[in-house]
Amino acid sequence: MIKHFATKLIAWHGKDGRQGLPWQSIRDPYAVWVSEIMLQQTQVATVLERYPRFMKRFPNVKRLAAAPVDDVLAEWAGLGYYTRARNLHACAKQVMLEFGGKFPEDPMLLEQLKGIGRSTAGAIAAFAFHERAPILDANVKRILARLFGVDGAIQEKAVNEELWSLAKTLLPKNSSDMPVYTQALMDFGATWCTSRKPVCLSGERKCPFEKECQANLSDQVLLLPRKVIKAKSPEFNCDMLLLRHGDSVLLQRRPDKAIWGGLWSLPESAWRSKEKLSKLSVSNSAAFTAKELFQLVLPDEKTASVLKSFQFIEQGVEIKHIFTHRRLWMQIWHVTSSDAVKFSSDNLKWVPLRQLGKYGLPQPIKLLLQGLSLTRGDGLRN
Template sequence: MAKKQTGAPLARPDHLWRRVEALHPDLSRRLVAWQADHGRHDMPWQKTRDPYRVWLSEIMLQQTQVVTVLGYYQRFLERFPSVSDLAAAPLDEVLTLWAGLGYYSRARNLHRCAQAVVSDFGGRFPETVAELVSLPGIGPSTAAAIASFCFGVRTSIMDGNVKRVLSRVLAWNEDLAIKLHERQLWDAANHLVPDLETDMPAYTQGLMDLGATVCTPRKPNCLLCPWSDWCGARKEGHPEDYPVQTRKLKRSERESWPLWLEWQGQVWLSQMPDSGVWAGLWTLPLFDSLLQLQTLVGDERTPMLLPQPKFKHVLTHLDWWLHPHRLVCSEPDAAALACALQGSQHGGLWVRIDDLAQWGLPAPMRKLLLG
């Protein structure tokens, strides 16, 4: 059974639980049957119950489309076929292989988690949600996915797709931006899981498939849904109003001026700090203003700076405008500028352009330097 909440019992709203009791266990039975006939079966991580491979796919799929993940997933397994191989690898190598997938904190936590599995659990993933969630980078929903897929634990995941699917079928119109309401929905979800542990992998996959292919955020295809005749939101006539979530992500803007310093087939790279955007990755030195960049370059070299087309890097919470300036320098200038950069926060090293593909560069820098 799913691990119970500690502390005071969670209140169970009558209107929600009347729906839950009316639909259990028929809801799960129908979804398991639908998944067998209409669900997705062609993704590589669906053909295994190896917790390492399931965990890897779950982390990669967070905020990232399946089509993007497929190539990265295969390359990671070729380079790190086991959790022990991943734990033993240098972080720079992990970040290099992750480069372009975005949300780089996932890669750092991936590495930390692999090391914790090896050091704390002898190289074997634990089987309980409580132990899984104690590992770096594994939240409650990811822990539930690993436990249900790999070990048959009767617990529900609660990612964005599942929130949408269950809030619609249960007509749960409370604001999920409020943690209490999300916990109440998760409590209901844990009651709706199949009675048989052996049905858990198909049920969990069915929830994901239903949200990804049928019960979509816009224009859900209710005619293809196995739960359409039970769906409270459909009966109300406006399923797109669910889930209710009032808190909106606040976007911000940033501007930076990268210095593209080139000398004899090499470019200068600096490593980003261990926290923040692009943490731990290698980039061109980034300046907060053109004046700051020109001050480091010096008055005598500023006329040689060639502005490159600016571009916008779009992140979940941030629009980041980058204004690269390129300077191809002579040997004396290269030595002087390297010394100036080492004496600032932009310390780093010269890297051969031919070797850049082997370095952990964020996608915009990779595209700028390598095309």
């Protein structure tokens, strides 16, 4: 199987692989890099819509590096895992500064760039430069673990090293085959050798490796690769302030290393374990609730002037958002202010509703404000 694996896989791709994806058959390392980063943790259907738009706005590494990070985050809004967008921007600057605007061909040099790991470096090198560089994303790990009966959890160092060794051994001998081979690996894992419904168990189509796959021969297809049992995701509550003055809403830039890092969102309280009761209660008087709300959400700001200018406070919806490793319930509190209160922090800004589309917003907050904007006939419609 090692000898003929690449040939069989390439033949499979010619018949059953995905064709016509906008990032296929291109050798521009910038375009390849953007597609690889965007496809991490994001469904292909979503990337099909967003990738062309991103490339139109930032057509080359020079334009991306020169753009304000807020513009990059705004274009990335809704794709999630925003560290990717910040790293994308930082990497573009690094390529301009250290490599004169040209991506290096060597996978080891690519791996030194911000946000590019070993597998992504291999993909860029294979697609753009036809380098014989292996990849090992989650799909490829699953394929190799099943085909070769690799036991043990893929998070284990020894297992991971074994898989990397296999990935390197299986590479086609001709470098010109690297783009289609690498794409075939990705497609085979994403569409045929899937986690829960591989074709070998459906009986609808015949896997080209059916007679050689160790997992299939030993009836362990759904057992390989071994998975570490994950602990239950922790759950949290927080309170968010939707403070409006006229046609503007108060936004706060989130810390770079926090969840939704670098995005603009509604000011929020510290997260509390969901088992603990919220300190706010609708049974409290409006004035007391407002004071406590501002102390929770904006503890470093003087609340006297804010409280003096507020007109009313109203409990809004509670939004549930599921992250990869946690769940968050956000209680929205609507407050209007008679004045555009000045805050001491540069991370607090009054933004007109019609300009919200220029800011990178977390998806649940974007949807919330979009409803508010459409109600008022303003612009958060992109």
